[in-house]
Amino acid sequence: MDLIIESALPDASISHFVHSFWRLENKTGKDIQSTVLPNGMVDLAFINTGSDYWEMTIRGLDTIPSQIIIPAGTKMFSAGFKLLAVEYLFGDSIKDVLNGGKDISNEVWNFETIDFNDFKSFCSKTSEIIKGISNENLDNRKKKLFDLIYTSKGSMTVKQLSENVFWSSRQINRYFNQQFGISLKAYCNILRFGSSFKDISEGKLFPEQNFTDQNHFIKEIKKYSGVTPKELSKNKDNRFMDIAAIKKLNLEND
Incomplete structure (x- = not known):
């Protein structure tokens, strides 16, 4: 069982x-x-x-x-x-x-x-x-925006994203708040956190995803998970399903 x-x-x-x-x-x-x-x-x-x-x-x-x-x-x-x-x-x-x-x-x-x-x-x-x-009806500007967001794993600034897709920061943030309930910057921070799961699941407890330094890394991990990177990595009793799932995904795609 x-x-x-x-x-x-x-x-x-x-x-x-x-x-x-x-x-x-x-x-x-x-x-x-x-x-x-x-x-x-x-x-x-x-x-x-x-x-x-x-x-x-x-x-x-x-x-x-x-x-x-x-x-x-x-x-x-x-x-x-x-x-x-x-x-x-x-x-x-x-x-x-x-x-x-x-x-x-x-x-x-x-x-x-x-x-x-x-x-x-x-x-x-x-x-x-x-x-x-x-x-056929995909907005190419939006597709490019999200391609950049995911490719960079949330590390590009709002200004950089805006300049790359020729869409004002104000308009992008209005779109994000209306569609998803958060700002673009807030989403990028969450995506950067989520992108750290693979490294943390492998016991890499240092910043890989454009965190400023180790203290910033630890602070952001605790903000979004409630625990330190070390505790998240241990994932006692499979408490954090995302960490357990990505370990399984890693095994299947090795």
């Missing part, structure tokens, strides 16, 4: 929308206390707690660590989306679910119980749906 975690990366054709897929199943026979960390993703999750019903939820951006309980027997499939997906796949703002989530309709996605038979089926079905959505 164990806590099962699987992770997978999307193929290149949908990587501008999708960060990763993952599956979780609590087979420990007991409820598990876990901490949701800010990671810069918007999560579409399907959760089953022992019945025939799969609850479909969307979780907005997290800006603080949140404590949750994963009941015994819980099964969950999830897709972690990049911010560009919010406008083009969900078609609505997510600022109302900052540090939280809400149930959404399955009418657009049309998932069936059979799609949750295994992790591969879920990834395939989700990928097919996303590929079926036309990219």
Whole structure:
């Protein structure tokens, strides 16, 4: 009896929308206390707690660590989306679910119980749906903005991003606040924190993602996780699912 975690990366054709897929199943026979960390993703999750019903939820951006309980027997499939997906796949703002989530309709996605038979089926079905959505109307300025944000792992300044996409800082921040509920700078800080998970999971407890110095690194890790980099790295009892998931992802992609 164990806590099962699987992770997978999307193929290149949908990587501008999708960060990763993952599956979780609590087979420990007991409820598990876990901490949701800010990671810069918007999560579409399907959760089953022992019945025939799969609850479909969307979780907005997290800006603080949140404590949750994963009941015994819980099964969950999830897709972690990049911010560009919010406008083009969900078609609505997510600022109302900052540090939280809400149930959404399955009418657009049309998932069936059979799609949750295994992790591969879920990834395939989700990928097919996303590929079926036309990219012809993508705003190239927004696509370039997010490409720069993710490629730099949040290390570019607002001024640098603005100058590269010929879009004023004020307009970008208005877009971010209206769509996601936070400023561009705040998002970049969260993304930089999330980008440190891989190094921290490998025991690299020094700044790699353009932190000013070691003290700044420690301060930012504690701000967004509530613990020191060392404690986050140890991840006792798999308390931090993001760290456990990225370790699994690393093993699968070695």
